[in-house]
Amino acid sequence: MPDPDFRFIESFEGGKKTAKEKLDDLRKQIEELAPVVAPAAAPAAAPPAAPPAAPPAAPPAAPAESPEDKTKRETAIGRADDLKRRIPEIVEQVASRYKTARVPSEYEALKSALDARLNALNKTDISVLRTQIDQLKRDVSVAPAGPLHPKFEAAKAAVDAARADPTEAEVKDEMTPQEVALREQADAGMGFLKGTKWLFDLWINFQPVIKMFQKMKCMGDKACAQKVDEDAKALHDQFDAIHGTRDLRERFAKALKSHGLTVRQGNNDELALVRFKELEAKNPTMSRDAIVMAAATEYLKLAREAGKTTVTLYGILHGQKAAPSNTESLQREVPYEIKFGNDPKDKYPVHAKGDAIIIGGKTYKLKATGTGVIGKDLKFSQLDITKKPGVPPGTPDTYNLTVSISSHGMLGDKIVHSETLDGNVAVKQFLDDVKGKKIAYDVQETKVFGMAKGDAYRIEVA
Amino acid sequence: MPIDLNRLISLVKGSKLLMDDERKEWLAKMETMSEPQLKKLSDILERAEKVNWTQELPKYEAAVQATEGAVAQFESTLASPPSHA
Numbered sequence: 001m002p003d004p005d006f007r008f009i010e011s012f013e014g015g016k017k018t019a020k021e022k023l024d025d026l027r028k029q030i031e032e033l034a035p036v037v038a039p040a041a042a043p044a045a046a047p048p049a050a051p052p053a054a055p056p057a058a059p060p061a062a063p064a065e066s067p068e069d070k071t072k073r074e075t076a077i078g079r080a081d082d083l084k085r086r087i088p089e090i091v092e093q094v095a096s097r098y099k100t101a102r103v104p105s106e107y108e109a110l111k112s113a114l115d116a117r118l119n120a121l122n123k124t125d126i127s128v129l130r131t132q133i134d135q136l137k138r139d140v141s142v143a144p145a146g147p148l149h150p151k152f153e154a155a156k157a158a159v160d161a162a163r164a165d166p167t168e169a170e171v172k173d174e175m176t177p178q179e180v181a182l183r184e185q186a187d188a189g190m191g192f193l194k195g196t197k198w199l200f201d202l203w204i205n206f207q208p209v210i211k212m213f214q215k216m217k218c219m220g221d222k223a224c225a226q227k228v229d230e231d232a233k234a235l236h237d238q239f240d241a242i243h244g245t246r247d248l249r250e251r252f253a254k255a256l257k258s259h260g261l262t263v264r265q266g267n268n269d270e271l272a273l274v275r276f277k278e279l280e281a282k283n284p285t286m287s288r289d290a291i292v293m294a295a296a297t298e299y300l301k302l303a304r305e306a307g308k309t310t311v312t313l314y315g316i317l318h319g320q321k322a323a324p325s326n327t328e329s330l331q332r333e334v335p336y337e338i339k340f341g342n343d344p345k346d347k348y349p350v351h352a353k354g355d356a357i358i359i360g361g362k363t364y365k366l367k368a369t370g371t372g373v374i375g376k377d378l379k380f381s382q383l384d385i386t387k388k389p390g391v392p393p394g395t396p397d398t399y400n401l402t403v404s405i406s407s408h409g410m411l412g413d414k415i416v417h418s419e420t421l422d423g424n425v426a427v428k429q430f431l432d433d434v435k436g437k438k439i440a441y442d443v444q445e446t447k448v449f450g451m452a453k454g455d456a457y458r459i460e461v462a
Numbered sequence: 463m464p465i466d467l468n469r470l471i472s473l474v475k476g477s478k479l480l481m482d483d484e485r486k487e488w489l490a491k492m493e494t495m496s497e498p499q500l501k502k503l504s505d506i507l508e509r510a511e512k513v514n515w516t517q518e519l520p521k522y523e524a525a526v527q528a529t530e531g532a533v534a535q536f537e538s539t540l541a542s543p544p545s546h547a
Contacts, residue, residue: 065478073515074481076523083529090536110536117532121525125513129479132506140491140499258491293490 080127081134087118140258245273249313251289255296261303262310272313279317465497470504479510 065073091111121127211232218224253263279291286294299316308315474480474488488503495503 072523073478073519076519076526077479077481079530080522080526083526083533087529087533090533110539114529114532114536117525117529121522121529124522124525125518126479126510126515126522127525129506129510129513133479133484133503136499136502136506137487140495255490258487 077126077130080121080130083118083121084131084134087114245313248273248276248292251292252296252313252316255292256300256311259300260309261300263316264310264312272317275317276313465500465504467492467500470500470507473504473507473511477507477510478513478515479507 091114122131211228214228214232215225218228249263249265256263276291276295279295280286280288283291295316299311299319302319303309303311303315470492471489474485474492477485480488492500492503
């Protein structure tokens with residue numbers, strides 16, 4: 001019977017996949033989504049569920065859907081969706097017309113015929129399921145502020161708890177020379193355009209007109225017109241490289257729209273852009289949209305905590321929030337000391353096989369599968385400490401522990417504790433030792449901005 | 463029973479109930495959905511897996527076509543002058 005005041009997330013036990021690992025699996029699969037292929041999903045060992053209209057038995061494994069069948073299916077679904085949208089409007093229009101000009105019985109007869117058709121459509125298995133999925137879509141969109149899935153919540157809380165807000169100076173100190181150069185270059189660009197956003201907007205808005213007049217001057221000369229196009233593109237690229245905030249805002253707006261958040265233009269959009277470029281430099285293997293998605297997802301919880309509905313790029317990329325961090329209350333009692341990494345002189349020593357965890361004077365050796373870097377050669381877990389809901393701050397004996405994987409990080413990611421999946425023995429031993437005891441952690445700032453796949457890191461918890 | 467997220471992702475990616483843009487939409491939303499919502503999504507897609515699409519799709523298409531016919535009749539009535547004014 002687990003100690004009720006020190007419960008572990010079930011996924012940790014028995015070497016199952018952890019919450020963060022699942023979260024990362026999810027992200028990875030999302031990233032791999034494009035281009036989406038839609039083969040019949042592999043029927044895993046899922047519990048059978050009766051269809052709404054209860055076909056007698058599960059059909060034999062369906063062959064892969066041909067492009068023609070896919071088009072046919074999607075066309076039918078699209079047409080049905082369109083009908084569902086149009087019919088209420090049409091019925092309303094006709095009802096309105098009949099109220100004044102037509103014989104009610106005529107209207108009733110037509111409406112009955114239409115209702116019967118609609119009813120027949122709605123009774124098909126596919127339509128029933130489409131209606132359910134549409135309803136769920138509306139529910140999710142209308143009520144985005146509900147509690148997250150506990151596993152995602154735990155994984156996100158891990159990031160939050162470990163999150164710190166390094167000052168600009170601290171970040172800069174930890175940047176590589178290339179990053180410093182990039183930052184300075186971006187800063188210079190911002191300086192050039194600072195206070196001249198109207199110029200940029202003017203240029204963007206009038207660009208098509210300017211281009212049209214330039215082309216008119218070419219008098220039908222194709223080479224001339226082509227050069228106009230090329231010059232315009234080069235100029236646009238140049239502007240966008242320096243001042244790509246509009247594009248960024250739109251991307252974030254798109255990512256956050258369905259969650260009820262509006263991204264507005266802010267006074268510090270340029271600074272946010274600088275921060276975003278740093279993130280991009282730190283995550284060279286991630287697409288811009290993937291980084292946006294990660295940062296937006298990361299920010300969503302903060303926005304909810306703060307009750308925000310309108311946000312700025314700066315707020316998103318600097319993790320502004322109103323609610324205090326859980327870390328604050330965790331820093332009060334420090335009975336244990338945990339250190340990772342063999343060589344404390346290393347800036348970001350790679351956590352590897354044989355690394356020691358020191359807990360309260362006892363040393364535990366990690367059993368890793370090899371040596372390497374996060375998400376590449378080794379799989380790392382994250383030990384997270386989150387407060388049990390409803391427990392007031394400063395009661396450190398009531399935390400839940402979860403272990404989760406971080407294959408790549410997001411904005412502000414800090415790894416609190418790491419362990420390999422194969423090294424669960426050490427973590428379990430650690431958990432056994434601390435179970436039921438008062439425990440608190442002070443996460444030392446790692447100064448790693450936007451932990452990324454391939455980053456090496458050093459964490460100290462003391 | 464806890465949700466098998468990998469199974470759910472696999473369902474979203476492969477379900478015939480969804481269009482391609484909807485797959486992306488659901489995968490993006492998934493992280494911020496509550497457990498009951500994820501369960502509901504999973505249930506719906508599991509049911510869709512059990513549908514015999516070879517048999518059901520023609521029925522669905524026929525029903526769509528018939529409804530479109532009824533809608534067209536309705537619309538033409540709307541456009542025509544009243545028979546009893």
